[in-house]
Amino acid sequence: MASHICSFINGTQFTDVVIVGNGPSAISLSFLLSGNRPYYNGIPHSNEILTRKLEDIKNGLSIVDQDLEYLSEGLEGRTSNPVALLLDALQHPDADLGADNPSLLYWKKVENVAIPHVVLGKTKPGGSWQRMDGSMQTLSLNSWMELPTAPFREWLAKKKMSTMAANSSNRATIADVKDYYLDFVQQKELAPNFYDYHTVTSVQKVFQLKSCIDGESGEVEPCCQNVKQNHSYLWEVRGYRLVSGTDDVENGNIIREEFCFVAPCVVLANGTYDIPNKLGVEGENLPNVIHSLSDFEKVIKNNNLSSTSDSILVVGAGLSAADAILMATQKGIPVVHSFRCSSNDPSLIFRKLPAVMYPEYHTIHSYMKGNQECELYKPYAKHKVVEIMEENTVLIQALGSDTITSVNVSYTVIMIGSRSDLSFLPNEGRNLGVVPKWPIDSKHNPFDINVYSYQSNYEPGLYAMGPLVGDNFVRFGIGGALGIVNHMLARQKE
Incomplete structure (x- = not known):
């Protein structure tokens, strides 16, 4: 597959996947879309049934290539999404029991499997973490906020050594978490996919139509009456970014530059912290x-x-x-x-x-x-x-x-509580929740998805992950990335 992020035609940028939001869930999805794959390392899990299933995996195949419904069957935990439970069980075995066991996964970058994508965020990578006061301490320092292949404790220890920090506390500040997510994007070479300070204002379907000429009138007419049933479509994502040149800064003027991406798949990973209840x-x-x-x-x-x-x-x-x-x-x-x-x-x-x-x-x-x-x-x-x-x-x-x-x-x-700003969706996404016609709410009315693919049950090609589907902890939001990439690869093979 081509390694380019997107192509341009008349100002419109074409790519395979557009991710709305740039928090931890979006970062983890970009990591997998970029070709990084998890593999079982052979360490037994305390769940003997899961261990037997893992031992049956053929050599050379990653977890992304597996039947996720089969692997996640019977798992229980602090989310209702089974794929999130699966990946969490592999990355943080028995974490809910207070254990700090080693991961059952090793990761490697696979060539020629990357899926072109862009990540659109209102801030720097890290999402809502970037809007918090950096001097505040996190309430608990643990592995639940970390991303794949980058243990947070190890990263923090290196940071404290490099900055000669005098504070011997094992607690992290919000500033530490901000830097951790920024460093991850840079160190894993994901930065070219990230478009910071991009605000999305519209996500809608655009149908691929053919027109014909009426023999008598000469007018261009649509080829059929039922467009939605008879034609495929792509997703159009529009919005703006604020840019300022030297002269603009001196004059106090900010230029609003509009953008437009078109892709067969859109992933909503924009969290639920936009609008306080x-x-x-x-x-x-x-x-x-x-x-x-x-x-x-x-x-x-x-x-x-x-x-x-x-x-x-x-x-x-x-x-x-x-x-x-x-x-x-x-x-x-x-x-x-x-x-x-x-x-x-x-x-x-x-x-x-x-x-x-x-x-x-x-x-x-x-x-x-x-x-x-x-x-x-x-x-x-x-x-x-x-x-x-x-x-x-x-x-x-x-x-x-x-x-x-x-x-x-x-x-x-x-x-x-708070809710996500989904004003960029038709009808603010009210037709996409578990309870139709009601606003999306991570607690009471999450996106109605297939729990293995994270694809909307109403709109093929539209996915949601993280708090929008009830995965409020980073450790569970990462599971959405596994489900989404697994489904996208299956679609490519069809």
């Missing part, structure tokens, strides 16, 4: 109301809060809410925590995380349940926000009761 209550747009962790980080960094400030109100019971609570209490800032569910709700994310690997999150969960006390923290389980008032007072109400509590706060931090 809102409560829809009165006062939610007041200045002291925050809807994103990055904005809350800025408030703390600018010293707008201190231990003498009024409490902040944190709303929500997920990881972002826990992050905000940890950030506040570490600075001595008092927290009032309101959440709608019971503190013992089995669906809480804290129950799905190993305590050994995420002790901070389990500490917050212990606070929520009242099993452990903290003088800076006060929980209000089974409560909802009724109104946010201008004088920095918030009214919260116990569910199933008329009891309303008034809380004086300095800031209200609403951490109830």
